Structures are given as C-alpha cells and as structure tokens.
Amino acid sequence: MLSDRKKKILCAVVDSYIERATPVASKDIRDEYLPDCSSATIRNELSTLESMGYLIQPHVSAGRIPSEKAFRFYVNELMYESNLTTAEAEMIEQYLNRKVGSLEDVMTAVTHIIAEITNYTSVVVKEDMSDTITAIKLLDLSNGKLLVVIVTDSRVLKDGMVDLPDDFDERMIASAQKWLNKIFCGKHVSEFINFDYPFALVNDEFAQYNALFKKIIDVLKKVSLMNGMDVEMYGENKMLAHSEYANVENARKFLSEMEDKERIAEILTNDGGEDGSTTVKIGSEENAPEGCAVVTTRVSLGDNVSGSIGVIGPVRMNYRKVLSVLDKISEIIIDLVGKGE
Amino acid sequence: MLSDRKKKILCAVVDSYIERATPVASKDIRDEYLPDCSSATIRNELSTLESMGYLIQPHVSAGRIPSEKAFRFYVNELMYESNLTTAEAEMIEQYLNRKVGSLEDVMTAVTHIIAEITNYTSVVVKEDMSDTITAIKLLDLSNGKLLVVIVTDSRVLKDGMVDLPDDFDERMIASAQKWLNKIFCGKHVSEFINFDYPFALVNDEFAQYNALFKKIIDVLKKVSLMNGMDVEMYGENKMLAHSEYANVENARKFLSEMEDKERIAEILTNDGGEDGSTTVKIGSEENAPEGCAVVTTRVSLGDNVSGSIGVIGPVRMNYRKVLSVLDKISEIIIDLVGKGE
DNA sequence: TGTTAGCACTCTTGCCGTTCGACTGCTAAT
DNA sequence: ATTAGCAGTCGAACGGCAAGAGTGCTAACA
Numbered sequence: 001m002l003s004d005r006k007k008k009i010l011c012a013v014v015d016s017y018i019e020r021a022t023p024v025a026s027k028d029i030r031d032e033y034l035p036d037c038s039s040a041t042i043r044n045e046l047s048t049l050e051s052m053g054y055l056i057q058p059h060v061s062a063g064r065i066p067s068e069k070a071f072r073f074y075v076n077e078l079m080y081e082s083n084l085t086t087a088e089a090e091m092i093e094q095y096l097n098r099k100v101g102s103l104e105d106v107m108t109a110v111t112h113i114i115a116e117i118t119n120y121t122s123v124v125v126k127e128d129m130s131d132t133i134t135a136i137k138l139l140d141l142s143n144g145k146l147l148v149v150i151v152t153d154s155r156v157l158k159d160g161m162v163d164l165p166d167d168f169d170e171r172m173i174a175s176a177q178k179w180l181n182k183i184f185c186g187k188h189v190s191e192f193i194n195f196d197y198p199f200a201l202v203n204d205e206f207a208q209y210n211a212l213f214k215k216i217i218d219v220l221k222k223v224s225l226m227n228g229m230d231v232e233m234y235g236e237n238k239m240l241a242h243s244e245y246a247n248v249e250n251a252r253k254f255l256s257e258m259e260d261k262e263r264i265a266e267i268l269t270n271d272g273g274e275d276g277s278t279t280v281k282i283g284s285e286e287n288a289p290e291g292c293a294v295v296t297t298r299v300s301l302g303d304n305v306s307g308s309i310g311v312i313g314p315v316r317m318n319y320r321k322v323l324s325v326l327d328k329i330s331e332i333i334i335d336l337v338g339k340g341e
Numbered sequence: 342m343l344s345d346r347k348k349k350i351l352c353a354v355v356d357s358y359i360e361r362a363t364p365v366a367s368k369d370i371r372d373e374y375l376p377d378c379s380s381a382t383i384r385n386e387l388s389t390l391e392s393m394g395y396l397i398q399p400h401v402s403a404g405r406i407p408s409e410k411a412f413r414f415y416v417n418e419l420m421y422e423s424n425l426t427t428a429e430a431e432m433i434e435q436y437l438n439r440k441v442g443s444l445e446d447v448m449t450a451v452t453h454i455i456a457e458i459t460n461y462t463s464v465v466v467k468e469d470m471s472d473t474i475t476a477i478k479l480l481d482l483s484n485g486k487l488l489v490v491i492v493t494d495s496r497v498l499k500d501g502m503v504d505l506p507d508d509f510d511e512r513m514i515a516s517a518q519k520w521l522n523k524i525f526c527g528k529h530v531s532e533f534i535n536f537d538y539p540f541a542l543v544n545d546e547f548a549q550y551n552a553l554f555k556k557i558i559d560v561l562k563k564v565s566l567m568n569g570m571d572v573e574m575y576g577e578n579k580m581l582a583h584s585e586y587a588n589v590e591n592a593r594k595f596l597s598e599m600e601d602k603e604r605i606a607e608i609l610t611n612d613g614g615e616d617g618s619t620t621v622k623i624g625s626e627e628n629a630p631e632g633c634a635v636v637t638t639r640v641s642l643g644d645n646v647s648g649s650i651g652v653i654g655p656v657r658m659n660y661r662k663v664l665s666v667l668d669k670i671s672e673i674i675i676d677l678v679g680k681g682e
Numbered sequence: 683t684g685t686t687a688g689c690a691c692t693c694t695t696g697c698c699g700t701t702c703g704a705c706t707g708c709t710a711a712t
Numbered sequence: 713a714t715t716a717g718c719a720g721t722c723g724a725a726c727g728g729c730a731a732g733a734g735t736g737c738t739a740a741c742a
Binding site: 378379380381382385399400401402403 | 713714715716717720721722723
C-alpha cells in the first residue's frame with residue numbers, strides 16, 4: 001500500500017506528464033503540487049516509487065515518467081473525477097441534438113464531437129444482433145472445407161469456412177446441419193454470442209461431432225458478430241498533434257493499425273459490460289494499439305442492438321476529460337434512444 | 342522549343358527525381374541516361390534549363406530538382422507511355438472481377454487496388470444525377486432567409502439556404518416558386534448542372550427576380566451536386582511513406598486536407614470531360630492539395646451517373662505508372678458497367 | 683527516523699569549428 | 713560545340729566543449 005504522500009506524488013507525476021509529455025523533476029512537483037516539503041524528500045519518494053515499478057527514469061539527469069502500471073493505478077485509484085466545462089457540455093448537447101436522425105447519423109456525429117473535444121481518435125461500434133435466424137446450411141466444398149451459411153430474415157447471407165475432419169461423410173454433415181437448425185432457427189443472431197456449448201447436448205452417438213460443432217459455432221459467432229457490426233471512426237489525424245507521434249514512423253504505424261477496423265471493434269467490444277459501464281485499456285495490457293490507451297463506454301441502442309463508444313489516445317491521455325466526455329455522451333445517447341422508442 | 346538533347350536531359354532529371362526524390366547531378370545523368378556526352382556538357386544544358394524555369398537548384402553544391410513547370414512539360418510531352426507488368430495487370434483484373442457486386446462495392450475495391458498498386462491515395466467520386474425533380478419549394482424563414490427544398494422521386498429532400506432581398510413579399514416568393522417548378526419539374530437533377538440562366542426568360546415583369554433566381558439556381562446546383570455525390574477514399578496513409586511527408590507537420594497538413602471530401606470531389610470533377618478522358622493537375626496549378634498532383638479519369642457509370650477515378654500523390658509521383666493503372670482500371674470499369682446493363 | 687541542504691556527478695542539448703565530399707561554374711584547350 | 717580540369721561553394725557529419733538539468737548521496741538536523 002502506498003502512503004498518502006506517495007500517492008500525491010505519483011498523481012502529480014502523472015498529471016504533469018499528461019499535460020506536458022516531458023519527464024517530471026522533483027523540483028517541479030514541489031513547486032506545483034507539494035509546496036510543503038523539500039525537493040530532496042520528493043526525490044527520495046520518487047526513488048522508491050521507481051523501484052516499485054511506477055516510474056521510469058529515461059536517464060539520470062532527467063526527471064521521471066510514469067510507467068503503464070502508474071497509469072493503471074492513476075485511473076483506478078488516484079484520479080479524481082472532473083466535470084466538463086459548461087461550454088463543453090453545451091457544445092455536446094447542441095451538436096447531438098441538432099443531428100437527430102438515423103442511428104448512423106448519430107454515430108457519425110458522436111465520433112466527430114468526441115474527436116473535436118478531446119483531440120483524440122474516436123470510434124463507435126454498433127452491434128446489431130436483432131436478425132432472426134431462418135436457416136443454417138453446411139456446404140461440403142469437397143476440398144476438406146465446409147462452408148457455413150447463415151440465412152436471416154433480413155435476407156442477408158453470411159458465410160464462413162471450417163476445416164472438415166477427414167472422417168466426415170455426407171450423412172454426418174447432414175445430421176450436423178439438422179442439429180444446428182434445431183437449436184438456432186427462429187432465434188436471434190445474438191444467441192450465438194452467448195451460446196455456451198453444452199456438453200450434455202452431445203450424447204454418445206454424437207461424441208464424434210463434438211470438435212466440429214465447437215468449430216462451427218465459433219465460426220457462427222464470429223461471422224454473425226462481424227456482419228452485424230458497424231464501425232465508425234473519426235479523428236485519426238488528431239493523434240498526429242501529440243508529441244508521441246512527432247516522428248512519422250510512429251504516426252504511420254498508428255494509422256495503419258487504425259485501418260484494421262475489425263481489430264479495433266474487437267478491442268471496443270470484447271468485454272461486454274453493462275449499459276453505461278466504462279472500461280479503460282492501457283498500452284500493452286490488452287490488444288490496444290501500440291502506445292495507446294482505449295477508453296470504452298457501453299450503451300444499449302435498442303433490443304439486441306448494443307453500442308460501444310470509444311476513445312483511442314496515447315497512454316498519456318487526459319483520462320479525466322475523456323471519461324467525463326464519455327459520461328456526458330452516453331447519458332445523451334441513452335436519452336435519445338429512450339425517446340426514440 | 343527545346344532541343345532534343347535538352348528534352349532528354351530534362352526527362353532524365355524528372356525520371357530520376359521521381360524515383361529517388363533527391364537532387365540530380367550532371368554526372369548521374371551522364372552515367373545513367375546519356376553516356377555519350379560529358380558531364381560538363383550536361384552541366385551547361387542544365388544551367389540553361391534552369392534559367393528557363395524548368396529546374397531548381399536547392400543550393401550550389403546540390404544537383405537540380407524539377408520545377409512544377411518541368412513536371413507539366415514531362416506529363417504533356419516528354420513521358421513515354423508504359424504498360425503495367427503483367428503481374429500487376431492480372432492483379433487488378435482478379436481483384437476487380439472477384440468483387441462484382443453493388444456499385445459501391447466496386448468503388449471501394451477500386452480505391453483499394455489503386456492505392457495498393459501505386460502507393461498513393463486513391464479517390465473515386467460517383468455523381469448520380471438520375472433523380473427526377475418532383476417539386477421545388479421555397480420557404481420564407483422570415484429572418485431574411487429563404488429555404489430551398491428539392492423534392493425528387495427517390496423521396497429524398499434536399500435543402501439549402503438563400504439570402505432574401507429586402508423587398509420580397511410572400512406573393513413574389515410564390516411566383517418565383519411557380520416559375521422554378523415550371524422550368525424544372527419532371528426533369529433530371531442533372532439539368533441544374535448544365536442550366537445556363539437564360540436572360541431571355543426574364544421579361545420586364547420579372548426583372549426584379551433576376552438576382553434572386555440566379556442565387557437560387559446556384560443553390561440548386563450545389564445542393565443537387567452534393568447530394569448526388571458519393572466519395573470513396575483510400576490510402577491516405579500510404580502517403581506518409583514518401584519522403585515529402587517525412588516530417589509530421591506536412592503529414593498532418595496533408596491528412597487534414599484529405600478530410601475535406603467536398604473539396605477533393607470538386608477537384609476530381611470540376612472539369613467534366615469525356616468518358617475515358619484523363620486530366621492531370623500538378624501542384625499549385627489548380628486547387629490541388631499542397632505539394633500534390635491529382636490524376637483523374639472519367640468513366641460513365643450509367644445514364645446520368647458519372648464517375649471520376651483519381652489518384653492523389655506528391656507532385657513527384659510516378660505518372661507513368663499511375664496513368665497506366667488508371668487506364669487499365671477504367672477499361673475494366675467500362676466493361677463491367679457495360680455488362681451490367 | 684524522517685527531512686533537508688548542499689554538493690558532486692551524470693547525461694543531454696545546443697553550439698561551434700572543422701573536415702569531407704558533392705557539385706557546380708568557369709576557363710582554356712580541342 | 714564539346715570537354716577536361718580546377719577552383720570554389722555549400723551542406724552534412726563529426727567531435728569537442730560548455731551549459732543546464734536533475735539526480736543520488738552524505739551529513740546535519742528535528
């Protein structure tokens with residue numbers, strides 16, 4: 001457990017680093033955050049904080065910068081909540097209320113306003129799982145692969161591929177198909193997502209189908225996820241304004257990571273969560289883009305339609321601001337969606 | 342008129358600069374392009390080419406780089422046509438034939454394949470002017486502004502604003518509306534675009550309407566243009582790989598210029614042109630993005646639907662390759678569209 | 683034991699001068 | 713008209729130097 005003073009100092013380092021992006025010196029902390037103790041004392045504390053893994057010293061005559069562990073701790077325990085300025089809050093209200101229209105328009109508007117206010121990249125993912133499954137077909141491509149086709153009421157065909165075990169014949173494929181249809185037909189696509197392969201379902205007769213079934217259901221999951229997904233992104237370029245991307249190589253890497261919308265969507269959605277819940281992924285912690293943190297808020301957009309609103313910024317992002325912006329936005333969205341029904 | 346040798350030398354400078362992005366020295370030219378004369382001779386020629394405005398010397402101990410004038414001359418007269426490698430041609434064929442689908446899918450596929458092959462940014466603009474006008478309505482907002490609404494058969498309402506002269510009353514607005522409907526109802530939206538305000542149409546009685554009419558028609562033009570337009574862009578990031586964007590400030594400027602899709606669309610479409618015609622805009626010549634050249638090919642996508650396929654690259658782009666890629670692509674597109682009808 | 687002043691030490695940054703090399707322009711010869 | 717040769721210019725790279733930023737350590741002090 002950290003002493004109160006250590007916490008204060010750590011918080012000071014993080015705050016200062018978020019603002020200035022330069023190593024923080026003991027004297028700076030004294031002058032700006034802790035006037036009632038000497039820089040030498042702070043140096044001692046910094047030194048132990050470093051050995052605890054919270055701080056990093058780029059070189060001996062530089063100050064300290066926070067480690068990812070420090071950011072994590074900051075987000076979880078140190079950071080005090082803040083409110084948007086009324087100007088910002090009004091700006092958001094106005095912007096979103098002006099744009100009441102289709103869900104797509106709102107999504108676009110949301111990414112824009114977030115990116116403008118935060119100066120980071122903003123992403124909104126909509127997962128529409130409201131389609132009803134009409135049929136599931138398994139097609140033997142006779143090259144050892146099986147094509148999985150999902151037919152839904154919105155007449156969209158969705159397909160994916162599975163490797164077929166050697167010892168499967170036509171008859172077995174047919175009965176696998178029968179089983180799948182029996183389980184899923186008439187249900188929402190969302191069933192796939194939460195479907196936990198029930199072991200009991202597989203009696204002795206079907207033991208051999210076990211592996212294949214699992215594979216197929218995984219494909220169904222993935223395919224239906226991808227097809228019901230809509231990703232909007234805005235403000236990739238805003239990132240170039242931050243010092244992390246002062247050299248083009250980093251910028252290029254970031255922008256090309258941003259091109260993989262599927263991966264980004266996956267990052268925003270992979271830990272479900274309640275309506276209104278917020279997640280922060282920092283740096284290498286999860287699959288976040290290199291050197292980035294991702295803040296996500298979940299909102300429900302209707303029956304079987306859920307949304308994730310995210311901000312992607314450097315690990316050194318202004319979490320306070322981002323969190324309060326997301327708070328405000330999700331509040332408005334929930335309100336809008338509520339009205340719409 | 343330039344001597345043959347001057348042309349050869351100029352061409353060598355441009356070719357080399359396109360490839361290497363570094364100033365070209367007299368010796369380089371001798372070694373690689375003109376082995377049968379001395380570097381001193383070439384130096385003399387370079388010197389006069391410079392005084393003619395074709396070349397620029399960054400500093401005395403550097404070679405020369407081509408001016409925009411040189412690129413213009415190169416594109417118009419010097420550059421010999423080239424063909425794609427068969428590998429590339431096949432790649433394009435395959436990629437586009439695999440993706441036969443909606444027009445939108447094809448547009449997306451086109452931008453992708455172009456960007457991949459050329460390593461520049463690619464843009465496709467579709468202008469759909471096939472809607473039929475059902476009604477035009479003028480709404481007095483009673484704040485000195487007039488709301489112009491276009492109703493088309495595809496049930497999309499499109500609107501724009503016009504300042505109303507002080508001395509206009511309700512009755513006058515009503516008759517202006519009557520006139521507009523008389524002229525345009527039942528016609529294609531494309532009529533706006535080519536509509537030249539006919540002076541004869543305005544007899545004495547309507548003289549006072551003159552200015553307003555012009556304004557309204559301009560709005561109609563703009564609104565219908567913008568609404569019928571569909572812009573796809575891909576490969577903005579590819580540009581960061583080129584040395585022109587080695588510093589982030591340039592990159593940022595470029596990317597933010599690319600965000601203004603309307604402007605880009607305008608650049609790609611503002612000089613109409615026949616089906617299959619190709620235009621090259623170099624640097625400051627037109628409204629091209631800073632330091633960039635834009636190559637555009639027009640293709641027809643059906644009745645009253647036209648497309649522009651464009652490549653945006655640094656002024657020092659590989660025009661030969663870009664032109665041959667666009668050639669190939671437009672050939673395929675014309676074929677695809679032809680089949681589709 | 684915790685805090686602090688002071689100082690020696692380290693390491694980066696910016697600057698300056700020098701060298702090296704890349705090209706050119708000019709001159710004089712062919 | 714062409715060319716070899718040479719003097720001259722300028723940028724890029726390098727190394728050394730001084731200044732500045734911050735630290736860690738020590739010793740004194742509450």
